[in-house]
Amino acid sequence: MMTNYGWYKIALPLVALLGLVSLSACQSTMRTMGMGPPMGSPEDVADSQAVWKALARADLVGPGARAGTPYMGTPPHGKVLELLHQKITVNGHTGLAIVKRNYGGPGVSLNSVKANRGRYLKAITVMFKREAGYDPEDKNWFWAKYKPDGSLHVKEKMGMKIQLAGRVAKGKPMGCISCHRGAPGGDFVFAKNLKF
Ligand code: HEC
Structure with missing residues (x-):
């Protein structure tokens, strides 16, 4: 025994x-x-941190973030928005990053944002063009919704907390991918004349 x-x-x-x-x-x-799950896995969160670091190096986010030109936005992105884009390299892959800063809160206006961006910055939504094969049906975009400190916004669903990074809301009727699918031109991008 x-x-x-x-x-x-x-x-x-x-x-x-x-x-x-x-x-x-x-x-x-x-x-x-x-x-x-197409989003919010530990791998997606790690990817989001790698993307954030590359964006910070390019002065697109974080304390040294470059100023853009704020404009009045439409839902769901926010009252005042700012758009910047640039190629960045993440884990050896170089692709286009599109950064949308979403400003809101009491007193938000073009002038108040210009005077004090940090006070009104609510979210930074990012699209990063990944390598071929990452998500072929949806043009290989990586999606993330960050807080100003680089951590992720979280969506609560049926008692579960889902971190908003990865192939966000893939296959769902609402969310980044399905809404951006409606953008003209077939590459999920609404903004025109992005030069890269
Ligand atoms: C209900 C529709 C809708 C949803 C959901 C949505 N977006 Fe957007 N998004 C838009 C529209 C419309 C624009 C362009 C207009 C503007 O400037 O707000 C845009 C612009 C953007 C841009 C700038 C590039 C572009 O396409 O012009 C980024 C980056 C972006 N969204 C990221 C995201 C991310 C990340 C999510 C999910 C967390 C998301 N979006 C969810 C509608 C949506």
């Missing part, structure tokens, strides 16, 4: 470990097959 116990001490953690390994392998296969 004593010897059996000894065996269990080794076998149990081993079985648990094997289970974990096969579970994560299964999850990543599901993801590459497009079956897993």
Whole structure:
């Protein structure tokens, strides 16, 4: 009987470990097959941080962010908006990043934003063109909605908190991808004349 116990001490953690390994392998296969959750996974969050760092290096976000030209916006993005774009390199892949700063709150106006951007900045919504194969049906955009400090906005759904990064709301009737699909030109971008 004593010897059996000894065996269990080794076998149990081993079985648990094997289970974990096969579970994560299964999850990543599901993801590459497009079956897993399209957004908010630890990988998506890590990607969002890598994108944020590259945006900060390019002075598009963060304390050193360049000023753009604020304009009056339309829902859902905010009352006053600012749009900047530039190619950035993330994990060795270079692609276009489009950054939309969303300003709101009491007293928001073109002039108040120009005078004090930090006070009214509510969200930074970003599209980053990923490598071919990332999301072929939706033109390979990575989507994220950041708070001014670079952490992610979270959506609560049926008691679950979903971080807004990745192929955001892919396959859903509402959200980044389905709404941007309606943009003219077929590349999910509403803004015209982006030079890159
Ligand atoms: C209901 C529709 C809708 C949803 C949902 C939506 N957008 Fe947009 N988005 C727009 C429209 C319309 C514009 C262009 C007008 C403007 O400047 O607001 C735009 C502009 C943008 C731009 C600037 C590039 C462009 O296409 O002109 C970015 C970046 C962006 N959105 C990111 C996002 C992200 C990230 C999400 C999800 C978290 C999101 N959007 C959700 C409608 C939407």
